Amino acid sequence: MNEQEARLILRAGRPDDQDRNDPEVAAALQVAERSPELARWLAEEQAFDRAMAAHLAATPAPFGLKTRILAQATAPATSRSARWLVGLAGVAALLFLLAQVVDLWHNAAPDAAVLPGYASEMVSFVKLPPRLEMESADLGAIKGWLAQNGTLTPEVPANLAALQPVGCRVLAYRGHKVSLVCFQRAEGKLAHLFVVDRAALPGLKPGAAPSFDQEGEWTSALWAEGDRAYMIAVQGDEAAVRSYLPSA
Incomplete structure (x- = not known):
């Protein structure tokens, strides 16, 4: 295969x-x-x-949808061919609606839901220890590997750089490469640093305060520096992730 x-x-x-x-x-x-x-x-x-x-x-169902469906189901059909055409039209309409929803999801203009959506997707990759494409305790070697693979090399905040690196890999988000670098924390836990071209998150503005997102036991902080978008995700509360931010 x-x-x-x-x-x-x-x-x-x-x-x-x-x-x-x-x-x-x-x-x-x-x-x-x-x-x-x-x-x-x-x-x-x-x-x-x-x-x-x-x-x-x-997404809530449109108001009155159930009533309209039941009304169509009980309406008399003039012939078998008419029923078939109505059913075919319904299937076509449903497929068209689904295609529009998918297209909207991929290409929608940036809004308040985009940033938590990105954070949620990235955290989903690391809820279990991710399979790394390159393992090393040398941050310089990790950056070199990322550069050789045509993806962004992150500027690591000082408090995060003080931890021992574990390795890295390349992820993808809406057609953009995302660099992931993992660091060893206490008690066997990891801190994860993501960096992607800011064009992937056009609603994120440089100089703005970090955006925090909570998902179960995970907390992430997302911010922009120049043409890059950075995110740190850890198992812990907001204070835990704040301790690794550039301003910490």
């Missing part, structure tokens, strides 16, 4: 590893484990699926 075939199979899979026991899906996942590029794509797809599901679940 090549990468293109694996991508097609994984794209058709159901979320939450429901198809992991399927032989074809299992084989495709093995291909992804051997291919960093395919693994990045799969992680981004899974994060998008989770965010999309949460977005749709939080």
